[in-house]
Amino acid sequence: MKHPHANEQTLRYSMQNGKTRIESNGELRLKLSSIKSIGIRHLAEVEEYRINTIAGSRSHWVRFINGGILAFAYNANGQLLEFSAENLEVSCVHGDTLNFYVPV
Secondary structure (H helix, E strand, O other): OEOOOOOOOOEEEEEOOEEEEEOOOOEEEEEEOOOOEEEEOOHHHEEEEEEEEEOOEEEEEEEEOOOOEEEEEEOOOOOEEEEEEEOOEEEEEOOOEEEEEOOO
16 A cells, blocks of 8 residues: 655554554555454445455455455454555554545
8 A cells, every 4th residue: 555645764653453664665564463354434435346265264355446456365263364455545443443445
């Protein structure tokens, strides 16, 4: 994810239950120790949504109307296995819930 306020210097700050880092190229990296929920703030912004279940794991792939992509997968125990987001904005609620939406 690109952060609009990134500059040439790497910025770091902490948030509850994890860390974020803004790289010098504007890429935002998140490291969260616990994600309880991944959500979509406005369903009207979703263009396509696919769910696949393989060997007890469930993966979700979402394309938004602006071309943004959200992809994540959980195992049968609810553990997050994989996560990526591109060209989207995110809000974090209670340090463990991420809600994605199209940038304004």
